[in-house]
Amino acid sequence: MKAFRQGDGQIALFRPEFNCKRMQQGAARLCLQAPPAEIFMQALKELVEVEARWVPDDAMSSLYIRPTLIGSEAFLGVRPAREILFFILLSPVGPYYARGQAPTKIWVEDRAVRAAPGGLGATKAGANYAASLQSAFHAKQKGFDQVLWLDSQHEGIEEVGTMNVFWVLKDEIVTPALNGSILAGGMRDSVIQLLRHEGARVSERLITMSEIIECKNNGTLLEAFGTGTAAVISPIGELYYKEIRHVLNKGEVGSVSARLYEIISGIQRGRRPDEFGWMKPLSGL
Numbered sequence: 001m002k003a004f005r006q007g008d009g010q011i012a013l014f015r016p017e018f019n020c021k022r023m024q025q026g027a028a029r030l031c032l033q034a035p036p037a038e039i040f041m042q043a044l045k046e047l048v049e050v051e052a053r054w055v056p057d058d059a060m061s062s063l064y065i066r067p068t069l070i071g072s073e074a075f076l077g078v079r080p081a082r083e084i085l086f087f088i089l090l091s092p093v094g095p096y097y098a099r100g101q102a103p104t105k106i107w108v109e110d111r112a113v114r115a116a117p118g119g120l121g122a123t124k125a126g127a128n129y130a131a132s133l134q135s136a137f138h139a140k141q142k143g144f145d146q147v148l149w150l151d152s153q154h155e156g157i158e159e160v161g162t163m164n165v166f167w168v169l170k171d172e173i174v175t176p177a178l179n180g181s182i183l184a185g186g187m188r189d190s191v192i193q194l195l196r197h198e199g200a201r202v203s204e205r206l207i208t209m210s211e212i213i214e215c216k217n218n219g220t221l222l223e224a225f226g227t228g229t230a231a232v233i234s235p236i237g238e239l240y241y242k243e244i245r246h247v248l249n250k251g252e253v254g255s256v257s258a259r260l261y262e263i264i265s266g267i268q269r270g271r272r273p274d275e276f277g278w279m280k281p282l283s284g285l
């Protein structure tokens with residue numbers, strides 16, 4: 001998650017309860033014991049208070065916060081850990097992409113899969129990042145920024161890099177339904193809430209590469225973007241699939257992407273009213 005410096009100098013966190021709940025759900029899947037919500041919140045509050053001078057003032061920067069659980073006992077063998085360490089990593093961060101909100105070039109990965117039904121895909125586990133490294137590395141070598149992950153049938157779209165993905169069609173905004181192998185991001189949830197509040201038609205459903213290519217070819221795919229804590233909104237400029245390069249929205253930042261970024265970063269920094277109750281002042285944790 002992230003903490004943000006507000007206009008009045010105070011510090012506020014974006015959706016800490018969501019992150020606490022996610023750690024508890026993820027821990028259960030990994031047979032780890034997460035701290036109860038009160039301890040999680042107290043640890044977070046005390047640590048960020050002690051390290052408050054590391055929360056940047058700069059409007060593009062924030063304090064990145066990564067609460068972590070690991071089994072920590074000395075034991076060889078496979079069974080649930082009996083000794084668990086809970087710790088929180090902090091780091092001041094600038095904008096996620098060096099080039100700013102420039103649209104990304106995406107390699108559609110149609111061989112390796114990040115996550116499979118029944119596996120760990122919906123859990124924020126280190127193992128998922130390990131599973132994604134090789135494809136991401138190959139994509140970078142070929143000059144792409146991220147990969148688009150497909151399901152185990154190599155057809156249904158799942159996520160983009162370590163972000164959830166949204167497709168803006170002519171009269172519907174689609175994001176893949178949470179099918180068990182997709183991570184339920186806090187930014188995904190926030191974007192859905194915001195768009196629905198504005199009256200947009202948002203569908204959480206299966207969306208396939210065939211449908212995307214068809215929409216691209218008939219002009220009904222207007223723009224696409226990834227969502228996550230780190231980048232907030234990351235517009236997709238280009239998809240490379242089955243040796244064909246598909247440029248989206250002329251490779252420019254789309255209007256939905258630009259508007260969502262502006263609204264969400266405005267809420268995070270206290271420049272816009274927090275209608276959804278996402279921000280928690282550090283002093284009130």
Ligand SMILES: *Cc1c(COP(=O)(O)O)cnc(C)c1O
Nearest residue numbers: 162163164183185186187228229
């Ligand atoms: C962290 C993560 C996301 C985004 O989650 P947020 O809560 O929005 O930051 C999406 N997909 C994967 C695989 C992730 O690890």
